[in-house]
Amino acid sequence: MANITKKVSWSSRTDESGATGEGTPLLNGSEQPQYSRQLPGGGSLFHIGRLSTVDLEEEMTSDEDSLRGRPKEIPHNEKLLSLKYESLDYDNSENQLFLEEERRMSFIGFRCLEISRWVVCGLIGFLTGLIACFIDIAVEELAGVKYQVVKQNIEKFTEVGGLSISLILWAVLNSAFVMVGAILVAFFEPIAAGSGIPQIKCYLNGVKVPRVVRLKTLLVKVFGVICSVAGGLAVGKEGPMIHSGAVVAAGVSQGRSTSLKRDFKIFEYFRRDTEKRDFVSAGAAAGVSAAFGAPVGGVLFSLEEGASFWNQMLTWRIFFASMISTFTLNFFLSIYHEKPGDLSSPGLINFGRFESDSVAYNLYEIPIFIVMGAIGGLLGALFNVLNYWLTIFRIRYVHRPCLQVMEAMLVAAVTATVSFAMIYFSNDCQPLGPDHSEEYPLQLFCADGEYNSMATAFFNTPERSVRSLFHNQPGTYNPLTLGMFTLTYFFLACWTYGLTVSAGVFIPSLLIGAAWGRLFGILLAAISPSDSIWADPGKYALIGAASQLGGIVRMTLSLTVIMVEATGNVTYGLPIMLVLMTAKIVGDYFVEGIYDLHIKLQSVPFLHWEAPATSHWLTAREVMSSPVTCFNRLEKVGTIVDVLSNTSTNHNGFPVVVHMTGSDEPAKLCGLILRSQLIVLLKHKVFVELARSRLTHRKLQLKDFRDAYPRFPPIQSIHVSQDERECMMDLTEFMNPTPYTVPQETSLPRVFKLFRALGLRHLVVVDDENRVVGLVTRKDLARYTLGKHGLEELQLAQT
């Protein structure tokens, strides 16, 4: 076997797609060393070619495409696509080992598997619910302690007149909490920053985000969010629940923890990307469900973000996990609140009950709601643009962990100061209700029996503030308070999102929206004729909250359902839908949703629902990566080790080709093998020559691959002796013999559809003789986006 590694190259850029089948492929059937000799020095360029732009200068000179921008100026540009992200493989490698295992499995076996899937989903729901419960109780307790301390201090100094000391105490307390949270995140697990929703979106989209579903991430996330909420930042604890649920799912479903080095030897069948991703969907749904008490919304969130393929049983399992999760939370919280069995708090946030009779809407209010949606869209777009600039600033200048911690502390101190100033200068006193419905009333300079309503808005947990904006009697807040609050909180929340703390943007958005929505309702009642019962400010607060949230995150169906479930009343379905739709349309006109912005800023190769509309003229030939490194069915170990060790390419999938005995004929595709499989084979030394000598040894099984999943050892850790390098490896048994392929004339939308619908990682492009001409991976498809001026192509970058 002289021909060891086949490099099949193809002159790649022919912008005219009309030429079908003309021109013969430039097939290069020569062996590796010869090939290197042909292109001395320039080999790396050729290898990298369309796959990376480490050498930007070279790329720029060799490419005439003027749309590419100037990526040298801004290192983290949304016009870049990072190469550091791998794809998850939703496609099973149906090699002979797999088929043998399937054949051995009886019908009963499949039933048991199905049952264990349900058990896992139940566990996921239960644990997610428990975590939510833990976060909720911890935040409650800490907030209670903080309130007591600060209140006593304020009361002491209100009379003697040294309130600046109270301010300092408050700011220091908050900063301390936030510091702990920020240190956890910045130094231990940076991926735990933020809400985690962008990361989970990416994971469900099929991008392997490093370390996103590790146990350590979960711990940092949970304690980080407790600290940041207790630290009084303008954040919520809901977003992180989704991430937490996903981590729980990824952990439970694998029946082991690599971090803890424990293997429970259960659920071994689920140790592959396909199953894991399904469970992570369930976990994310359980997280949403626990956060908002919205099991159906959770399922829809998972489906909207993740499922490329709807499967009834899977959906039903996801729903089961969601239900268990909200039920668990509800049950344990009811015990904590000393009303066991009273299942009235299904989520971390509870909008309270809107009685439909009292606050039904009228037909003529619908245009008003639509106007509010437009306002929400505008404000949301403003929020996103400001946050986008801020994030770029942070990426450039605030990338050292200690700077990040300091920024977080600064934000905490400023939040406390601003709040304090506003409380200090506000004179919005409200009478204390007879039933003391306010949990944290602060008298300050108000008369006895009254409390400062601005203080309530700032001092409460944001969840409680939202609820009081929805439900408090008309007249509880005066318009000026609301206006000032909206303005301040808007900028605070915008500054806060993207800090190196673990926290979510849902609740701040809702709070901003509820505040200006209520203001809107009050103004509306003021300008309308006297019998203005219809303009209930609580109702407008709800619509405003929906519109602001929609304007920022731009979720659609799932958000509608989440809002409806959180209000516990289906009457508001239509207005909420209209408002979210308007907010999305208006917002999308200016800028994308905040999650998508952050995904873009991370240069993640995210696949949207469809290929860009105007991309039908692009064909697989132009899109694919080539040349492709291929292996023979019977391949020399040395070659395999060399290819795997080549850090400049770092390919993960290799087409396996077969040669006619006439050798002159080019090689035909006969399978696809993954880096991970090759590594396991090398580790177990499955060489043809050794097979004879150890006939008594057990055959390699699928179990061996599963045991190595998901952290396959790097090639460097596998020792292959010089003698072994001369051995041969037979890949026939291990490769996927029927990878999905497309002809090279296939249009981009068609390739995209196949790739997205089946959740592929590698798609082999073949010519009309079934010879490999290229390989399409996620980056090749994610590169094309629809910009303002038509189709744009993103730059690939190694960062």
Add this chain to the structure above:
Amino acid sequence: MANITKKVSWSSRTDESGATGEGTPLLNGSEQPQYSRQLPGGGSLFHIGRLSTVDLEEEMTSDEDSLRGRPKEIPHNEKLLSLKYESLDYDNSENQLFLEEERRMSFIGFRCLEISRWVVCGLIGFLTGLIACFIDIAVEELAGVKYQVVKQNIEKFTEVGGLSISLILWAVLNSAFVMVGAILVAFFEPIAAGSGIPQIKCYLNGVKVPRVVRLKTLLVKVFGVICSVAGGLAVGKEGPMIHSGAVVAAGVSQGRSTSLKRDFKIFEYFRRDTEKRDFVSAGAAAGVSAAFGAPVGGVLFSLEEGASFWNQMLTWRIFFASMISTFTLNFFLSIYHEKPGDLSSPGLINFGRFESDSVAYNLYEIPIFIVMGAIGGLLGALFNVLNYWLTIFRIRYVHRPCLQVMEAMLVAAVTATVSFAMIYFSNDCQPLGPDHSEEYPLQLFCADGEYNSMATAFFNTPERSVRSLFHNQPGTYNPLTLGMFTLTYFFLACWTYGLTVSAGVFIPSLLIGAAWGRLFGILLAAISPSDSIWADPGKYALIGAASQLGGIVRMTLSLTVIMVEATGNVTYGLPIMLVLMTAKIVGDYFVEGIYDLHIKLQSVPFLHWEAPATSHWLTAREVMSSPVTCFNRLEKVGTIVDVLSNTSTNHNGFPVVVHMTGSDEPAKLCGLILRSQLIVLLKHKVFVELARSRLTHRKLQLKDFRDAYPRFPPIQSIHVSQDERECMMDLTEFMNPTPYTVPQETSLPRVFKLFRALGLRHLVVVDDENRVVGLVTRKDLARYTLGKHGLEELQLAQT
């Protein structure tokens, strides 16, 4: 060009799948006449081969498979798969015409298209809501008239003692209504029988059910359902709404009506299967939404039944249509009820408001709910089995329209008689409420100021009976009444479903369930200790209704959401989910859901979510149909006409192959062309020879194909002269140049996944040199099902 039609045959049945790549294909490259000569007389057998079983005797002798049963005995056996159903094509044919059109379309063009999709969805929702409104009002009015007439008559004869005359009047009235409905269905449009949900399920699954989305079907459906509900049958008007919505969608989205011969020249872009199926999803969702006031449930129904590929924008549009539909219904009904603007009746059925505080459930009730779920599953399975036998009986003996009408009238008369007898012999008198909450009280033999509660249960519209079972005060019904009612109504409903009338099974199921559920609640309260406030019979009625409905239809997530939305209260989410899950598990143990049973009895090639679990050892080679009729790129017109006219095969997709000039080489796949495309080409006489003579003529455009959609003329209607038969047709421009293909070693689940996920109609199977060896269509995949004894293969039949 001598080689005109390629028949590529392959020895098809090699049950050992382990042999990968061994054995050389038996390629038959000879031309048609020669081929016929080789097999004189037996040619038809060869052609039919695995594609049909018209000649059952021949098939049986030539096939040793013992699993196939004896299809001669029972013509409509669920072990058969009908060949009369075609597949919808969700895959675009990306030929050059299409690419040119896409290229011509600007970015603005795509925007406009998107906007018109929204407009169409809005229209669909609006019209569906209107239809629901019309049905509701018509039924109300007719029921009111009937009640008045019968009531007066009964009151007259209660005293003088000739109640048998009242019975006859009632029975005749009911029979007359039902007769009109049954005649409409049986003689004008038999496809409008039943609820239409099985048909819509099939359509959304990708099966082209003949005449299912025609205007005539809609009219018959609407008037049929009014008649059958007014005729007092044990049916509901909700199921037909789903069908109606689908028809509206299919009509509106095409911008024309073939029945009315009107073409509005709008929405022409949507005239293809892909777009139409998306809109039909929206229509079905709008139907569910109008029926139950459940917009989210509607979206989930559509997704659960149809969408093989989840698309965010599509889902959002579907949701929009649903919202508009329920809103329209609500709005117009509020005007009808003379309370304009009071949006309190979002659906045809309204469960009434369950106030969560009064009837919350406790933890210890959950096991009770699960037991009720199991009962519902058992009763549902019994219902389905009885109905299954009945349907087989009907298929065998009651297939003439006049017999069907007579059966329907008989059922109507029996329903009236049984109801009357039960009312007559019941002595369950209840005091009239002070506020006259009962709309149709009937005094009969009760004391003044009282009414007969059995009469209420039978005389009310079923929707109102359900509501009173949910909400009436404890003590309104006595246990005996409920027990008798359950028993009677169970058998009546079972007999009624499958009659040749247009009617649904949702409401009868709910009613049966509500009755025994309430009975269950009453018994529970009786045996529990005195402080039995927890056992509110209304709550148990709700759970019973959910469980019975789940046991019969076996829907999952969508049904949960529909029930939750119909109750207007998310508190019951968990119990309803648990109950539906239990009912499904218990029921599935015995028999499938009623819709699936009926689909099976129609021998529809329905594709489930996944291939049977144990089918990994089957490969594409065993599954595919072969030989395949292929065309050359440049094909003789005569050959095309002959192939299309061949009624024994009736293929719809033809791979286009290309020959090397060396001619000895077998043909390689280069495209796929559809029968419908060929017919349009023949009609427009797009022949190579004529092209020169009519250079001034306009080129064929995609519009010409759209104009012919969906009712392409049969080949017989196209006249091709003898001279023209000698012309050549160039298919290059019109074929799909990049059809999806799979290698012949691909396992069935893999083929299935590709086929299902992309909604294909034809999937070409190629060998490792890209030569056509077979074609996989829907029937080839739907044939394999998992029976009690492992994998079973269904027989194909021409019926």
